[in-house]
Amino acid sequence: MAEIYLDNAATTKAFPEVATAVQEALTTNYANPSSLHQKGLAAEKIVKKARKKLAQQLKVKADEIYFTSGGTEANNLAIKGTVKSLSNYGNRIITTKIEHPSVLNVYKSLEADWDVKYLDVNQNGKIDLEQLQEYLNNDTILVSIMAVNNELGTIQPLNKISKLTKEYQNLYLHVDGIQALGKIDFFPERLGIDICSVSAHKIHGPKGVGALYAAEDTRLKNIFCGSGQEEGLRPGTENVPGIAGFAKAIDLLASKEEIEQMYQLKETLVNRILTEIEGSTLNGPAIRDGAPHIANISFAGIRGEILVHSLAEDDIYVSTGAACSSRRKDSNHILEAIGIADDLIDKTIRFSLSTTNTEAEIETVITKLKEKITMLRKII
Ligand SMILES: Cc1ncc(COP(=O)(O)O)c(C=O)c1O
Structure with missing residues (x-):
């Protein structure tokens, strides 16, 4: 793939x-x-x-x-x-x-x-x-x-x-x-x-x-x-x-149209996850109130780190948080500051888009995410 x-x-x-x-x-x-x-x-x-x-x-x-x-x-x-x-x-x-x-x-x-x-x-x-x-x-x-x-x-x-x-x-x-x-x-x-x-x-x-x-x-x-x-x-x-x-x-910076496309992809990604994956919540600002490229979502019961590795097996690359701190085990100061529930802090994924991402890619990510989460919830 x-x-x-x-x-x-x-x-x-x-x-x-x-x-x-x-x-x-x-x-x-x-x-x-x-x-x-x-x-x-x-x-x-x-x-x-x-x-x-x-x-x-x-x-x-x-x-x-x-x-x-x-x-x-x-x-x-x-x-x-x-x-x-x-x-x-x-x-x-x-x-x-x-x-x-x-x-x-x-x-x-x-x-x-x-x-x-x-x-x-x-x-x-x-x-x-x-x-x-x-x-x-x-x-x-x-x-x-x-x-x-x-x-x-x-x-x-x-x-x-x-x-x-x-x-x-x-x-x-x-x-x-x-x-x-x-x-x-x-x-x-x-x-x-x-x-x-x-x-x-x-x-x-x-x-x-x-x-x-x-x-x-x-x-x-x-x-x-x-x-x-x-x-x-x-x-x-x-x-x-x-x-x-x-x-x-x-x-080569993104044009206004490309920024709008990024918002649309973010909308599809977030809305579909929130409606199709049980126990998912969007952290931070509403989709259009935030930047076009970042969506931070918690998945109850699934450690972000496990999900990152599981998606990577299918060549899908996301992050548990800031790359520079995501290998450290201590807590995430940003998620703590916005007051998300303690037990969701390590169950969070950051999806960040670019102008090069496509609708088809987002569709694949949603399908794979659903598969992985269903599978992980069965074994955890
Ligand atoms: C908000 C913010 N500030 C600073 C940095 C650090 O920039 P650089 O990686 O160019 O040192 C980053 C990169 O992760 C960032 O996202």
Whole structure:
């Protein structure tokens, strides 16, 4: 059976055009962009064009984009670079309980020296604006809130959030935009975001390359020491092949029609599961309130891990949760935060779609899921 990949929030398969762009940069335009000779200039041109392309996509200026080694590094740089830069203005930093570990664990690492507040979320994964307002004070220098949650697909009300944060001077709003780019309208400047992170491998680009947007009036201190690449914020020889692939992936971002198709596939998948599989519940936002690509569903009595392996036997790939944490046995901080029943936390599957999935694939997944669950319920 042909493989069916529904783990696109973990990572995506690179488009062939992306692979070609990466290969060309590896084998033809392989010089160091800092080298003065013609080949160096050719490599530098690739980086410059990619910077412009990402800036155009985000509707920001090219010199507000810094390439990084991925989303994790961009988030670290945003948070650590801000606290280093604004430490004289206050001591409070605020984030949510459902951030990706590349944000949450940075906040945890700062607890000894900073007054760290974690925002609760409701059962849909949305923050409470009143609680944010309560936590904000003149001592607050940073607020980090993700645009789209990687396990639930929850979209946070960034317009309303930035209205609250803009009331304070010397405070940056940092947004993890990694699951948002290419899935929802995501224009940081228009949304009142000061700093945001994006990552290429979630949009059919290469792994190990991402970017940070920092509005021109933000002051981030560098957290790495090295040469002067990326204005000294991310020193190190640029990942030209990765950056070339990232630019190509931006060229190929989903159209409005493709996003609508993804919503329709998600609707079919979720509605059919909920009506045809007993004991199944959708976690997080209603189908169209969340991002088009993520659906999180619990199956009473069936451990997610077992279902993942069972589906994989038929070349169907889904996930029990964030890929980076799904091999760990401890509980899932996102599902805990939305308050799903304790005994359902490890009985949950994340289906995540891409524009390349088809109706026929969804039909097969539903059929196989029904077969597997019936079989597992008999033997457990
Ligand atoms: C919301 C979110 N933030 C950050 C990351 C980390 O990005 P990267 O894998 O590029 O380091 C991920 C990837 O899983 C993610 O989904």
